[in-house]
Amino acid sequence: MPVSLKDVAAAAGVSIKTVSNVVNDYPFVSAATRHRVQAVVEQLGYRPNVSARRLRNGRSGVIALSLPELTPYFAELAELVVAIGERRGLTVLIDQTGGRRGHERLVAAGIRANLTDGTIASPLSMTADDVKRLGQTHPIVLLGERLSHVALDHVAIDSVAAASAAVEHLADIGRRTIAAIGTARRPSGTVAQRQRGYLNALRRRGLERGRALQGDVVLFHRQDGYDAMVALLERRPDLDAVFCFNDLLALGALRALREAGRRVPDDVAVVGFDDIEECRFSAPPLTSIRPDKVAVAEHAVDLLCRRIDGTESGQAQELLPPYELVVRASTVGGA
Amino acid sequence: MPVSLKDVAAAAGVSIKTVSNVVNDYPFVSAATRHRVQAVVEQLGYRPNVSARRLRNGRSGVIALSLPELTPYFAELAELVVAIGERRGLTVLIDQTGGRRGHERLVAAGIRANLTDGTIASPLSMTADDVKRLGQTHPIVLLGERLSHVALDHVAIDSVAAASAAVEHLADIGRRTIAAIGTARRPSGTVAQRQRGYLNALRRRGLERGRALQGDVVLFHRQDGYDAMVALLERRPDLDAVFCFNDLLALGALRALREAGRRVPDDVAVVGFDDIEECRFSAPPLTSIRPDKVAVAEHAVDLLCRRIDGTESGQAQELLPPYELVVRASTVGGA
DNA sequence: GTGAAAGCGCTAACAC
DNA sequence: GTGTTAGCGCTTTCAC
Numbered sequence: 001m002p003v004s005l006k007d008v009a010a011a012a013g014v015s016i017k018t019v020s021n022v023v024n025d026y027p028f029v030s031a032a033t034r035h036r037v038q039a040v041v042e043q044l045g046y047r048p049n050v051s052a053r054r055l056r057n058g059r060s061g062v063i064a065l066s067l068p069e070l071t072p073y074f075a076e077l078a079e080l081v082v083a084i085g086e087r088r089g090l091t092v093l094i095d096q097t098g099g100r101r102g103h104e105r106l107v108a109a110g111i112r113a114n115l116t117d118g119t120i121a122s123p124l125s126m127t128a129d130d131v132k133r134l135g136q137t138h139p140i141v142l143l144g145e146r147l148s149h150v151a152l153d154h155v156a157i158d159s160v161a162a163a164s165a166a167v168e169h170l171a172d173i174g175r176r177t178i179a180a181i182g183t184a185r186r187p188s189g190t191v192a193q194r195q196r197g198y199l200n201a202l203r204r205r206g207l208e209r210g211r212a213l214q215g216d217v218v219l220f221h222r223q224d225g226y227d228a229m230v231a232l233l234e235r236r237p238d239l240d241a242v243f244c245f246n247d248l249l250a251l252g253a254l255r256a257l258r259e260a261g262r263r264v265p266d267d268v269a270v271v272g273f274d275d276i277e278e279c280r281f282s283a284p285p286l287t288s289i290r291p292d293k294v295a296v297a298e299h300a301v302d303l304l305c306r307r308i309d310g311t312e313s314g315q316a317q318e319l320l321p322p323y324e325l326v327v328r329a330s331t332v333g334g335a
Numbered sequence: 336m337p338v339s340l341k342d343v344a345a346a347a348g349v350s351i352k353t354v355s356n357v358v359n360d361y362p363f364v365s366a367a368t369r370h371r372v373q374a375v376v377e378q379l380g381y382r383p384n385v386s387a388r389r390l391r392n393g394r395s396g397v398i399a400l401s402l403p404e405l406t407p408y409f410a411e412l413a414e415l416v417v418a419i420g421e422r423r424g425l426t427v428l429i430d431q432t433g434g435r436r437g438h439e440r441l442v443a444a445g446i447r448a449n450l451t452d453g454t455i456a457s458p459l460s461m462t463a464d465d466v467k468r469l470g471q472t473h474p475i476v477l478l479g480e481r482l483s484h485v486a487l488d489h490v491a492i493d494s495v496a497a498a499s500a501a502v503e504h505l506a507d508i509g510r511r512t513i514a515a516i517g518t519a520r521r522p523s524g525t526v527a528q529r530q531r532g533y534l535n536a537l538r539r540r541g542l543e544r545g546r547a548l549q550g551d552v553v554l555f556h557r558q559d560g561y562d563a564m565v566a567l568l569e570r571r572p573d574l575d576a577v578f579c580f581n582d583l584l585a586l587g588a589l590r591a592l593r594e595a596g597r598r599v600p601d602d603v604a605v606v607g608f609d610d611i612e613e614c615r616f617s618a619p620p621l622t623s624i625r626p627d628k629v630a631v632a633e634h635a636v637d638l639l640c641r642r643i644d645g646t647e648s649g650q651a652q653e654l655l656p657p658y659e660l661v662v663r664a665s666t667v668g669g670a
Numbered sequence: 671g672t673g674a675a676a677g678c679g680c681t682a683a684c685a686c
Numbered sequence: 687g688t689g690t691t692a693g694c695g696c697t698t699t700c701a702c
Contacts, residue, residue, distance in 0.1 A: 002449065002472050004679055015689045020681060028687060045468065049449045051386040051395070052679035055694050060386070062450065064428075070413055075405035082431045093399075094429035096417045114337065114384045114695095115397065115450065133380070137337050222616045255616045281557045281590045283618035339695055350673045355697065363671060387695035390678050449679095 003044045012040040023048060054115070063304060064116045066095045068124035071221070071248060072276035077143075080297035081120060088305060090117075097124070118304045123147050139307035141300050146189035151316045153303040157291045157323045159190060163197025164204075165325050166243050166271045166289055171205045173331060175241035175269055178207060181215035181228045181253055182245025194245045194273070212236055217249065225252025233260055240268055241331075247272035247279055250286055254330070258283070269331040284329035295321035338379045347375040358383060389450070398639060399451045401430045403459035406556070406583060407611035412478075415632035416455060423640060425452075432459070453639045458482050474642035476635050481524035486651045488638040492626045492658045494525055498532025499539075500660050501578050501606045501624055506540045508666060510576035510604055513542060516550035516563045516588055517580025529580045529608070547571055552584065560587025568595055575603055576666075582607035582614055585621055589665070593618070605665040619664035630656035 005023075009016045014037060021029050022037040023046075029037075040046075054060035065081050067074045078094055085092040093116065118139035123131055128150050134140060135152045142154035170178050180198045187195050195214075202209045212235055215228030225244060229252065232239060244250035250272030254264060262268050264284055272279060275290035299319045306312035340358075344351045349372060356364050357372040358381075364372075375381075389395035400416050402409045413429055420427040428451065453474035458466055463485050469475060470487045477489035505513050515533045522530045530549075537544045547570055550563030560579055564587065567574060579585035585607030589599060597603050599619055607614060610625035634654045641647035 002679095005681095006679080016679095017681085017690080018688060021688085024681085030687060033687080047449065049390070049679050051389040051449055052694090053681080054386045055384070055390055055678090055696085056680045057682080057694080060450070070405055070410035070429075072407070075410055078405055078431060079433070082433065092431070094405075094431060096413060096427070096429060098414070098417065114382065114386055115395070222612065226616070251613075251616050255618070258618055277557065278586075278613065281561070281586050283590070283593055337695095340697095341695080351696085352674080352698090353672060356672085359697085365671060368671080384695050387678090388697080390680090390694090391696045391698085392678085 002049070003046045004049065005046075008037065008040050008044055008046050011044060012037050059117055059308075060115065061089065062091045062093055062116045063301075063308075064095050064119045064121075065092050066097055066119055066121035066123075068097055068122060070094075070096055072278060073246065073274040074122065076276060077293055077297060080293055081301060084297050084301045088301065090301075090305075095119075118308045120300045120304055139304055141304045141307070143296070143300060144190055145193050148189075148318070153307065153317045153319075155296055155299045155303065155319045155321065157296070158320050159193035160197040160200070162273070162289045162291075162323045163194040163243070163245075164201040165197075165323075166273065167198050167201035168205065169287070169325055169327070169331065170241040170243060170269055170271060171201065171207065173265075173269065176207060177213070177236065177239045178202065178241040178243060179213040179215060179232050179236065179239045180243050180245070181217065181225055181232070181249045182220065183214040183216050185216060191245065198243055213239065215242075220246045220248055222248045222252035222255075225249030226256045227252070229253035229256035230260075233257075233262070241270070242268060243271050245273055247274045247276045247286060247288055250288070250330075251278060251282055254282055254284075254286070265329065265331050265333060271331060275326055279326075279328065282330075287328045287331040288326055289323055290326045291323045292321045337384070338381045339384065340381075343372065343375050343379055343381050346379060347372050394452055394643075395450065396424065397426045397428055397451045398636075398643075399430050399454045399456075400427050401432055401454055401456035401458075403432055403457060405429075405431055407613060408581065408609040409457065411611060412628055412632060415628055416636060419632050419636045423636065425636075425640075453643045455635045455639055474639055476639045476642070478631070478635060479525055480528050483524075483653070488642065488652045488654075490631055490634045490638065490654045490656065492631070493655050494528035495532040495535070497608070497624045497626075497658045498529040498578070498580075499536040500532075500658075501608065502533050502536035503540065504622070504660055504662070504666065505576040505578060505604055505606060506536065506542065508600075508604065511542060512548070512571065512574045513537065513576040513578060514548040514550060514567050514571065514574045515578050515580070516552065516560055516567070516584045517555065518549040518551050520551060526580065533578055548574065550577075555581045555583055557583045557587035557590075560584030561591045562587070564588035564591035565595075568592075568597070576605070577603060578606045580608055582609045582611045582621060582623055585623070585665075586613060586617055589617055589619075589621070600664065600666050600668060607665075610661055614661075614663065617665075622663045622666040623661055624658055625661045626658045627656045 005016050005019050008019045019037055022034050050060050082092045120141045122143040123146055128147055131150055140152050142152050145156050145159055183195050184191050215232045217224040217228050250270050257264055257268055272286045272288040275288040279286040279288050340351050340354050343354045354372055357369050385395050417427045455476045457478040458481055463482055466485055475487050477487050480491050480494055518530050519526050550567045552559040552563050585605055592599055592603055607621045607623040610623040614621040614623050
């Protein structure tokens with residue numbers, strides 16, 4: 001049923017090679033032949049077989065974007081990566097790993113590695129070993145702070161500085177008892193960096209630091225933020241600000257504050273992280289750290305392309321796109 | 336660099352065929368040979384080449400989930416499809432089409448068709464012709480109401496009935512002037528069905544129907560819901576309820592109502608559609624139609640698998656998973 | 671039980 | 687400019 005080069009060649013009365021040349025925009029083909037072949041290609045609805053092409057020359061024109069989940073931040077990023085990839089003639093397929101280590105490893109290593117030309121991955125649950133081994137034979141660009149010590153290209157904003165900026169904003173507007181949501185007992189990766197930034201800022205400003213002000217979570221979802229906020233209010237009813245390690249946590253916290261009858265920002269100011277679209281529609285709109293997502297996506301695609309086409313083969317690169325603090329009504333009154 | 340069957344065969348001192356048999360769990364291999372080969376496979380880190388496998392026997396074990404965008408509803412659905420696919424040994428790759436017709440068609444037809452074994456698609460911008468042609472050679476299951484007339488398997492909830500149920504709920508709680516957000520001048524697909532359900536319910540209840548109560552939108556995003564709500568309030572300040580064709584529109588509408596100083600649900604009751612997670616965290620929490628997403632995902636994967644393995648080759652099937660109305664504070668006071 | 675050889679659709683050399 | 691051929695890694699007859 002599917003039509004191959006051979007079919008086109010037969011129908012057009014030329015050789016397979018000629019059809020291949022036309023399809024691949026090879027320059028040295030006479031205009032007449034080119035047109036005739038193109039007509040047949042069109043008519044028969046020929047589509048090149050990507051598997052065969054890749055088997056033959058090791059390129060499929062497809063890259064994978066491997067994400068633990070399709071939460072808003074990743075969804076927004078994915079949209080950009082897809083668009084940017086497309087501009088470079090690449091098809092971006094999203095692999096939603098669900099953070100399962102086994103799956104992530106196996107899939108990334110196996111399926112992906114020889115179906116795609118490279119992978120942009122946010123490795124929630126891959127180990128350094130997994131990634132390193134895979135990176136030997138398959139171009140990989142890492143997203144985010146996890147595994148930043150592995151010798152592979154990666155793109156991430158400076159989470160320590162960004163977290164500090166968020167907390168300093170809270171201090172600037174006069175808050176003294178600033179809690180955090182998203183911490184962990186044994187922090188690593190992103191959590192460790194944001195936690196460090198949070199603590200650094202408190203220290204610099206001479207504000208209280210302590211476990212009592214830290215709301216530990218397991219996941220970064222709305223419900224976790226809600227639960228953590230409820231617990232914090234119980235423990236420290238005197239808190240007057242919360243810095244949440246991502247927006248979903250903050251949105252959950254907002255609901256908990258609303259239900260507890262605390263006014264935001266009058267009683268408690270809230271800052272999130274990621275600046276997802278939802279921030280502009282919450283009640284109140286959420287102040288947040290906005291990573292330059294376009295830059296993240298562009299850098300990631302760029303680095304990957306360079307590795308794929310061999311333009312770059314030197315040391316692993318680390319790119320730090322900028323971020324900014326977007327101030328909304330969850331920290332400064334008004335609309 | 337990548338290790339092939341041949342390498343394993345050489346290292347294990349057996350033929351290629353034997354390695355292939357072991358890898359594919361072919362039963363008639365002596366235990367001794369099997370163990371030896373497995374050890375070498377492990378040691379060399381052999382991964383079967385999916386491209387070659389697919390080229391050879393037409394199967395890759397990969398299916399595509401083609402979605403116009405990764406909005407919350409699709410993201411939640413994707414998560415389920417990935418999980419269900421995995422349980423059946425399938426890798427699900429998400430193709431974010433951005434609703435671009437050209438892209439969607441080309442990609443779905445070209446790349447996907449011979450990289451994957453089948454496609455589950457929510458065809459926002461594919462034409463009936465595109466889909467039909469593709470469906471000739473490549474198993475496809477359609478999601479949602481668009482293109483429901485095309486002779487391909489599809490899965491969608493009964494949007495007409497669901498929309499009616501939402502509106503009747505509003506009537507039941509005493510609302511008389513019920514607007515809609517998400518309508519279109521020339522409705523088709525999902526919009527047409529929900530619009531019909533909305534109007535049917537109004538007619539049955541003897542309530543006002545008219546263009547003045549219809550908030551047209553272009554997209555189904557928060558901002559569109561916000562804009563439409565602002566316009567509706569301007570036009571019909573007397574409205575006491577709004578049925579939004581999806582939750583994002585409703586969340587935008589909630590913000591517009593908040594800014595306009597209208598209390599929800601006291602002044603205006605709001606109902607959404609899809610029951611995304613965000614509904615439970617908005618202010619107030621949003622009453623919504625909850626499609627049985629698990630059933631949608633399961634049916635879609637199931638239908639696709641049947642087409643792929645040829646278990647089913649008869650007429651196109653239409654499956655209508657159930658839905659329910661989830662009542663929250665945006666329609667009935669309290670928490 | 672295991673090996674040898676052919677071929678899936680494509681492209682890169684090389685001939686014509 | 688265009689045709690011929692070999693082979694990417696795999697599975698699948700068919701011998702052994």
